[in-house]
Amino acid sequence: MFLRLLFVLLSALNIAVGAWLLLGQPYARGGNPTDSGVTELRLLSELPVAAGTTGMPAAGSSVAGASPAISYSCLALGPFSTPQDLRNARQALTAQVTRMRSRQEQTSLTSGWWVYLPAAASRAQALEQARQLGAHNLNDYFVVSSGDQPNTISLGVFKDPANARNRRDQVVAAGFPARMSERSESVPEYWLDLVVPDGSRFDWRSRISASGIGSHSTGCF
Template identity: 60%
Template sequence: MFLRLMFVLLIALNIAVGAWLLLGQPYSRTGMATDPGVPELRLLSELPEPAAPATVPDPAPTAPPASAPQPVVAAKIEGPAPAPSCVALGPFTTPEDVRRAREALSGQARRMRSRQEQVNQSHGWWVYLPAMATRAQALARARELAEHHIDDYFVVSSGEQPNTISLGLFKDQGNARKRRAEVIAAGFPAQVTERSETVAEYWLDLVLPGDAGTRWRSRVPRGIDSRRIPCF
């Protein structure tokens, strides 16, 4: 009996709870839970999916603004560089003189070279009577010269031309010829010849820029000459 009563009470209780859930909730009997004009609060999960943004086509590329015309600068046209000049400086007396000149001109010349030449150097003009066969004949001829008032002579006793009678050594060729003419006029076969010997001369060859001119003259001793040579 007690169990039947408990069963009936449980059924009644379930019916009452169901009726309260169905009919007793405030939002089931009234309208909106918010005041008019106030937006309703919703969960993020209840919101609709946002619409994809409309694709806006890229604007057509616009041409860059035209820039002001740039002034045209005329290129400077230079003429060909002057051709180099090639000269030989000298003669120098010693290799040391050439070395000093080379050092002084090292900043002006493009190329340099030193060289040596063998040249005949004149020592004057010699007037003489040809050698006699013996010294006695040479002394006899010298006495004849004295009788004709011809002075300034001596008899060569040694060397390459012994028994020759020297009548003088002259630096000027004109004076030598004048002396020879006087002796010939007195009846003696005088002759004249140039006295020379082979000596070494030293030269410095330069290749100079075309605009160098003669600026080298201020850097070498006085008396040094120049002559044109083929470039090397």
């Protein structure tokens, strides 16, 4: 009787263990946990890493398949004589360049050549020199009485340096220490700086009508 009861208990225990192994662990049965025809979802960490890669690309690095970098040239056009000439150039070139900027500079411009006698020690001496000039038939002079060179005798201002030299030599030949110097004034000039893509066949000369305009390389901005 005891042996029969022990046999029944062992049989029941085996059945219970078998049921637990069969029903309590669903993934042990094998098969696909997804429905037929549906792509299996996988975590990124489960995907295989391709040889030679280390994950995300570093910041600032080139991306495969991206277009090559574009290079640029920078040049300055000018000088333009008036602000209107500068504005006309900007309008004519806007569609042809990447960036542009205008700037104004001061330049020294020759206004003529001055022939003169150096300043005398006094007003009386300057007037005496003027009288002697007249005695040698050297006219067209002026005694400077004010400004930064008083008692200087002006013998004329000439646009052509050759004419100024002739006047100086004439007075020197008469025995007077005539001198010649260039006179200049500060005037504004206007420039246009451009940034142009290389290889764009940029031709500014065909679009600008102002005369006396040239170009040279400049720093990019």
